[in-house]
Amino acid sequence: MKYRQTPHHLFGSNLQARPKNAGAIWRTLCWVNNQVAISGDLSEYDSEALVQLNDWENQGITDIIDLRGEGSHKDFVAENAPHIRYHWLGVDDEGDRRSDEWFEAIEAAAQLVLQDPSRKVVIHCHMGVNRGPSAAFTALITHGVDPIEALTQIRTARPVAAILYSFDAVQWFAQRQGKSEQEVADLFQAVYDWHVENPLDLRYCIQQIGSRYAA
Numbered sequence: 001m002k003y004r005q006t007p008h009h010l011f012g013s014n015l016q017a018r019p020k021n022a023g024a025i026w027r028t029l030c031w032v033n034n035q036v037a038i039s040g041d042l043s044e045y046d047s048e049a050l051v052q053l054n055d056w057e058n059q060g061i062t063d064i065i066d067l068r069g070e071g072s073h074k075d076f077v078a079e080n081a082p083h084i085r086y087h088w089l090g091v092d093d094e095g096d097r098r099s100d101e102w103f104e105a106i107e108a109a110a111q112l113v114l115q116d117p118s119r120k121v122v123i124h125c126h127m128g129v130n131r132g133p134s135a136a137f138t139a140l141i142t143h144g145v146d147p148i149e150a151l152t153q154i155r156t157a158r159p160v161a162a163i164l165y166s167f168d169a170v171q172w173f174a175q176r177q178g179k180s181e182q183e184v185a186d187l188f189q190a191v192y193d194w195h196v197e198n199p200l201d202l203r204y205c206i207q208q209i210g211s212r213y214a215a
Contacts, residue, residue, distance in 0.1 A: 019200075170187050
């Protein structure tokens with residue numbers, strides 16, 4: 001059972017950060033560490049998508065973890081870069097709590113990559129704001145990175161990362177580790193406090209990326 005609900009009100013204050021060039025970050029490959037990058041998705045136009053895919057290859061990407069429930073580029077990647085492994089773990093970004101099974105699937109896919117230093121993964125959703133960064137957070141904490149350090153690494157690498165599902169992820173992981181109810185509560189509070197101290201204007205980021213998408 002989840003400990004608490006995600007505190008969405010954190011993303012409604014007037015003190016939120018508005019990253020410069022938020023729209024331009026959308027489909028930029030943002031490296032969290034030497035194996036994990038976050039991005040938005042490939043373009044819906046094949047010619048543009050091929051340019052992006054070639055760039056991912058040139059930057060050493062060997063694996064793609066796609067979190068979009070609304071789409072997949074599996075066939076496109078298979079045709080144009082068959083050596084890249086494609087992991088589709090799509091969900092809709094409706095803001096509901098994420099299931100334990102989703103986090104388990106992310107962990108399994110990420111471990112396939114992270115156990116081999118020669119492999120590099122791009123984790124993405126559509127905008128690279130919530131699902132992708134949240135999945136990257138899951139990959140990091142299940143690979144031994146402290147949750148607060150993981151949040152900081154992701155936001156530093158990708159300033160538009162909201163990481164809203166980090167609340168669900170840290171509770172899932174703590175409970176799976178057999179931590180006490182108080183320990184789970186303390187970890188949730190630590191993640192909550194990080195978000196309070198690092199507020200992001202989520203609506204602004206989505207609007208900026210949406211404007212770029214519409215163009």
